[in-house]
Amino acid sequence: MTTLLERARNGLPLGIDIIDIHGHLGRSLFTIPDVSPESLIRSMDRLGVRRIVCSHMRAWSHDAEHGNAQMLKFMRTFPGRILGYVSVYPAAAQTVWERVERWLAAGFIGLKLHNSNGFPYDDAAYEPAWAMADERRLPVLLHTWGAEGEFGQIRSLAGRYGGAALLLAHAGVHGEAEYVRIAEECPNVHLELASSQTPRGLVERLVAAGLTERIVWGSDASFLNQAQQLGKVVGADIPEEAKVQILSENPRRLLDRASKAGEKP
Amino acid sequence: MAVELFDVQTGILGARPGERSVATAEDLVSTMARTGISGAVVRVAPADSEGDWTFSNRKLYEACAKHPELVPCPVVVPNSGEDFASEEEQVAEAISRGAGAAWVRMEADHWVVAEWLSDRLFGALTERRLPVYVAAGSLSPTGLAQLAGSFPDLPVIYAEVGYRDQRILLPLLERFGNISLSIGKNYRVQGGIEQSVRRLGAGRLLFGSGFPDAEPAGAMMQLLYADIAEDDKRQIGSGNIRRLMGEIRR
Numbered sequence: 216m217t218t219l220l221e222r223a224r225n226g227l228p229l230g231i232d233i234i235d236i237h238g239h240l241g242r243s244l245f246t247i248p249d250v251s252p253e254s255l256i257r258s259m260d261r262l263g264v265r266r267i268v269c270s271h272m273r274a275w276s277h278d279a280e281h282g283n284a285q286m287l288k289f290m291r292t293f294p295g296r297i298l299g300y301v302s303v304y305p306a307a308a309q310t311v312w313e314r315v316e317r318w319l320a321a322g323f324i325g326l327k328l329h330n331s332n333g334f335p336y337d338d339a340a341y342e343p344a345w346a347m348a349d350e351r352r353l354p355v356l357l358h359t360w361g362a363e364g365e366f367g368q369i370r371s372l373a374g375r376y377g378g379a380a381l382l383l384a385h386a387g388v389h390g391e392a393e394y395v396r397i398a399e400e401c402p403n404v405h406l407e408l409a410s411s412q413t414p415r416g417l418v419e420r421l422v423a424a425g426l427t428e429r430i431v432w433g434s435d436a437s438f439l440n441q442a443q444q445l446g447k448v449v450g451a452d453i454p455e456e457a458k459v460q461i462l463s464e465n466p467r468r469l470l471d472r473a474s475k476a477g478e479k480p
Numbered sequence: 481m482a483v484e485l486f487d488v489q490t491g492i493l494g495a496r497p498g499e500r501s502v503a504t505a506e507d508l509v510s511t512m513a514r515t516g517i518s519g520a521v522v523r524v525a526p527a528d529s530e531g532d533w534t535f536s537n538r539k540l541y542e543a544c545a546k547h548p549e550l551v552p553c554p555v556v557v558p559n560s561g562e563d564f565a566s567e568e569e570q571v572a573e574a575i576s577r578g579a580g581a582a583w584v585r586m587e588a589d590h591w592v593v594a595e596w597l598s599d600r601l602f603g604a605l606t607e608r609r610l611p612v613y614v615a616a617g618s619l620s621p622t623g624l625a626q627l628a629g630s631f632p633d634l635p636v637i638y639a640e641v642g643y644r645d646q647r648i649l650l651p652l653l654e655r656f657g658n659i660s661l662s663i664g665k666n667y668r669v670q671g672g673i674e675q676s677v678r679r680l681g682a683g684r685l686l687f688g689s690g691f692p693d694a695e696p697a698g699a700m701m702q703l704l705y706a707d708i709a710e711d712d713k714r715q716i717g718s719g720n721i722r723r724l725m726g727e728i729r730r
Contacts, residue, residue, distance in 0.1 A: 223697065224516045225482055226704035245644035248671035258670070261705045411643055411668050413698040415691065437670040439643060443702035444668075450515055450697020
């Protein structure tokens with residue numbers, strides 16, 4: 216049997232049901248040569264990525280609604296391949312509630328919140344979104360950068376909304392020890408690996424800390440190169456089973472628990 | 481047959497403040513073996529705690545002497561302060577010790593690219609066709625354009641570029657045919673290799689991993705899964721750097 220690294224060394228699809236938990240569609244301020252969903256699907260096919268969960272590049276702006284509408288089109292063009300996170304701008308709690316409710320009903324499967332908009336994750340206007348995520352057991356992908364204040368907010372939210380799965384994007388890019396600590400303390404916190412830096416040894420250290428079941432892989436594509444981001448797990452010096460858990464089993468479990476919570480009795 | 485990979489962007493024996501250990505030549509070689517990388521151009525890096533580049537060059541030569549798959553990339557500096565060997569002697573020594581490139585670190589070694597300061601060094605490198613490794617953080621694109629334009633026969637390896645720089649890189653490489661681009665850390669452009677090959681041809685990109693900072697399988701997969709021809713992958717993987725090293729006037 217060939218290993219994932221051996222398959223990668225030969226440029227072959229990896230042969231497992233990979234789920235990319237962190238993607239984006241739409242333009243950015245810098246050049247991304249092809250931002251079309253078709254291009255992203257071709258990249259996924261070359262690698263063997265079955266599904267990607269995306270938010271739109273406008274996720275953290277006042278234009279989040281435009282982004283959600285664009286995302287819905289892409290989700291309908293590629294059903295089952297491109298899944299969507301709802302993004303909301305925290306203008307007011309009532310608006311957040313209405314928008315999240317509407318987009319979830321349309322088929323989005325979770326939330327993506329980004330603090331580059333200047334609002335902390337525990338801002339009062341986000342409360343209805345957190346309540347829905349809690350009730351429906353949704354994944355909530357949070358942009359994080361190891362900043363001091365972020366961990367306090369996340370700790371508090373993870374405790375208050377135990378049904379939600381909090382996915383900390385860019386885990387370990389800064390403040391690695393704090394990411395490990397919060398994952399140990401909060402059973403509904405998960406560590407997502409996307410970062411341009413691809414630090415050598417990070418995946419090995421997180422696995423050695425006993426967190427294999429709490430790590431999920433995301434590429435940040437098309438913001439970053441999807442194949443390159445996959446390399447940090449495929450090339451890591453960890454057991455083959457751990458790679459399969461991170462790339463496939465852990466994210467599938469998170470998506471399954473959300474869809475089961477959404478089933479009508 | 482698998483695409484051969486020869487890594488142009490690696491470092492050993494250097495550390496950043498706060499790091500308790502350094503990556504050794506043995507660490508690099510074992511990582512290369514695990515990921516199927518056949519050779520590497522190697523520097524003493526990270527160089528944040530560097531104090532004497534002549535000492536580091538000696539360390540580098542000794543480490544590479546034990547591992548034939550490692551090709552040294554020593555530091556060279558202008559001898560404008562009359563504190564080192566002449567520029568021609570530095571280049572000659574590097575070549576005699578098997579160097580595949582030389583590293584210029586303007587900010588770290590306290591010099592600038594200017595006709596009145598650095599032309600003798602770049603002239604000596606050009607004379608021997610020894611590729612020069614330039615990190616993006618040490619020279620702006622406009623500075624690099626000035627250098628590449630002044631020395632059109634000097635092979636330049638531009639490395640450690642950002643994933644947000646594609647808008648700058650494409651015209652820079654189009655204008656200056658003597659610049660090659662390493663795809664190692666931190667060139668993470670989705671579709672970037674494909675676009676660069678379409679605009680520039682496959683002869684201008686070089687496989688680099690970013691070891692020890694980055695996991696080498698990242699750059700490896702970025703190349704091997706790119707939507708380009710297998711022959712293009714072979715050029716980028718190893719053909720281009722082997723050609724550049726083959727043109728060194730030894």
